[in-house]
Amino acid sequence: MTLTAPVITRTAAAARAADVWKVYGSGEAQVVALRDVSVELERGRFTAIMGPSGSGKSTLMHCLAGLDAVTRGDVFVGDTKVTGLSDAGLTKLRREKVGFIFQQFNLLPTLTAEENILLPLAIAGRKPDRAWFQTVIDTVGLGDRLGHRPSQLSGGQQQRVACARALVSRPEVIFADEPTGNLDSRAGNEILTFLRRSVIEYGQTIVMVTHDANAASYADRVVFLADGRIVSSLDDPTADTVLDMLKAAAG
């Protein structure tokens, strides 16, 4: 373990974890979810985090996004040190630097698709950039559905609204938690294609947790976790190489 304190520097990393430990409970019931994890997620790239159930992949993402506090170590989003931020600081971070896409879509049923997409900006009191909004809408292909309520949309359409919502505020990094977990494969592939396009065309940084090798194959890089440790990583993955790697990790 290095003793030099991590100096805040402008790096290429959109988010990074340094020597992060996450321990739940204490004594007999203690569960170590993350053991000394250090990882850098490069700016403008699409990173997938994979691993079997209980490997700590979701915990890692939650810690990186500031949704969960780490037990030890430090987490940065851009040049903001997330560790130790107050609730107000975390709120600011979420408004300015982070976007989320969830497995359950999590749209507000009382708002239309358009209002859902613009919600983060409205909450932050920022004016939407109309041209960018239009670009995002075109990318996810929702033009004719903007006035609909979530209950009037299919699962795939709802998730596209959620993607647009994450993209519209141009966050430093978008965290996607099993974004295709609740979708059929066609709708899932559509979503992954949008995510991929937003990385290539707009330089958006995306971190995605998934257990689906096909989904991971859309990423630039896959990080594998097992028992709370990073065991390996893979650049430019395909579904086959990811599967091989998973087998190796499991073995």
Added chain:
Amino acid sequence: MIKASLRGLLQRKLRLALAVIAIVLSVGFLSGSIVLGDTLNARFAGLFSTINENVAVQVTAKDPDAAEPARLSQADLDRLSRVDGVAQASGDVSAEGVIPFRTDTGKAVTAQVGLAAGVDSRGDTLGLVELREGAWPARADEVVLSANTAKLAKAQRGTQLKVFVPQLGEARTYTVSGIAGFAGGRDSLAGETLVMFELKHAQELFYGTTGVYASASFGAASGVSQDELKKRIERELPSGFKAQTGKEATEEASNALGDSFGIFTIILSAFAGVAAFVGIFLIYNTFNIIVAQRSRELALLRAMGASWGQVIRAVLLEALVVGGFGATLGLGFGIAVGVGAEALLSNMLGVDLPSGGVVVSMWAVLWSYVVGLIVTMIAAFIPAVKASMVPPIAAMRETVRPDKSLLGLSITGGAFLVPGAGLVALALTGIGSATTLVLAGGVVLVFLGVALLSPLLAKPVVRLLGWLLGRGQAGKLGVRNALRNPRRTAVTAAALMIGVTLITTAATVAQSFKSSIEDIVGQNTGVDIMILGPNTGPPNGEIGFNPAALDEVKKLPGVTDTAAWHITIEAAIAGTPAFISAADVPTAKRMWQMQEVGGQLRTLGAQEMVVDDNMAEASRWKAGDQVTVGIGQTSKKYTIVGIYKRTPTLQGPILGLPAVDDFAGKLAYQGFVSLDDGADVAGTVAKVEDIMSDYPGVTVGDMSSFARQQSQAFDVLVNAITILLGVALLIALLGIINTLLLSIVERTRELGLVRAVGLSRGGVVRMVGVESVLISVFGCLLGVTLGVGLGAAFVKALIDLDFMSKFALPWANLAVYVGAALVFGVVAALWPARRAAKLNVLEAIAYE
């Protein structure tokens, strides 16, 4: 099935907590009222048994209220005293309304009851009153005071004391010859004053002749039972008298008093009923939301073979348990409230009663459970039916419940509202005999109707309010939340509506009265100063002032006219209880500018009367008709010689001054004074006050001070109603908290999401706060609108009856109510908003 349902109950105990509190509050209010009534009753029963402790037999007139009640002569008393087995005998010479004046300020002593008695040199042979110092009164100008009286009047042995005697119609000065106390070292029986005169003097004062007694009490020799002595005495009884054992007399006295507490208990119970009614809304919402949240679980039970009947029974069983639990706690709470209120009330009224335990009657227990269980079962019935209609398939899939149309609900609402409004109108026009019941039924139907219609109103009204209040994104989300389930918002708001409606109705009627009074004062009727009798009891001729005092008033500079007004409520016209006046009609006509509608408004002789046109019309009387008028125990035929135009100040039958002979006393209850233009009103008022200072409780004022006094009385009334509705309002507040808390549980994931996309904790608080304020302001607006409507209906009826002259809106009150609703909303949001803001974002999103 039952086990599953009860286990479910325990798991949701937090969600049911507020429903239980609502039951506890309304049942507590009800049982508290009953316990209070019963306990006060028991205290007074205790008081009477103290008074009658040594009394074995009491002999009283069969008809003590007769115009010429039977009296016991000295010979009667002596004969009864010699009956075998009588150990002590005591003739009773007593009166009420005898009021001493304070020696320091010269003002009348204000006690609840002013008793007087006559005693001879032996004092009280039955041992209730004991001389503490000095001597029993031996001369007509001597009195003995109870220790409490001496304390209140700041009098000692030897002091010169002014005492008002209603039979004399004036105050006289006496010398205090001694101070007495009651057995057991008490200074008074219940905070009253007691002045004891020399026996013969008292007999002359109270009965007009010496040697007579109103009643007598006898102590028994040892070994002679009360019943045995009663039998023996009955053989010697003079006609017109009856004998009772001490025990019977005690029961009769405390029962009579119990009836007056009965009314008090009924009024409190009515307000408790309102609280329980409001509680229904809260409990309904709770069960409805719980059933909605459990629809998956219920569907699973159905899929596993539970019949819909079993599901209904399971939900109703939950309600039964919740209701029973709430009623039990409520009963306990009510007992505590009753005890506290009794202590407070006794203290406030200065009634110093002998202490005793709290009384919890069967009724208190029975009513607690009946109300607790019925309220909960009614409230849970629709949710239970709804639960039974969850299809088994709902267990397998995500249920999407589309917004149901509000049409059916609104039609049902109309079906309640229209007949409800009809009943109110019917009751107010006075058709039918059970008017109060018709009115209450009508109002309840109107409430239900508006409550059912309110979801329809919720959308436009909340949207409008939201546009005014829901600023910022957090606010907008709050508005959306308030709108998303109009039924829930409306039911929650309707609970608040009920209390606000009743308060607004009262305030509207009161305001109309106030401005009607101002109108009358504004009109120049010719009356400049009013003299009003004491409000210590109902006017019957025994309280008020001697009309001769007006002769002195008439001599004051600037005074042009005076009129004495005798009033009694112990009267009946053609068999119907009535409020009767006696006055000099020509003077009244001059001063009040009475308008002749029929016959003649002239000086009335014996058995002549005038009535107002309204009354004449209703009873189809015309000048020359004969009507039976009962005053006290007398009943005579009166001839209607004139009919006058009714005004809000002057109405009802007016008899001639000769009729005053039949009143219980010859005191006037009101007096009117006219002044020259430019006379010194304030100066004259002071002089009249000086003349009237000998008459306890009589107040003097010019017309504007009279109006002010009346206005204040109405304000006090509205405030009292508001306070009594406090429990209903509190339950409505709990209802808002309840709905918000349950909604927050339902929307946990959404809360997590808005936090994840950057809403601050403060934003969440604002969001919940706006929803809360919208609900409460919506409920308040519904209530204010409905209350003004009901108030207008009442005022219209009262104007038709000439009780008031105009309708007026209580603008200031309405503004206060809306302002209070804003605060109410904020207060209701405090706890739910805190809970919402404290949600862990990660857990909220992961929430399933």
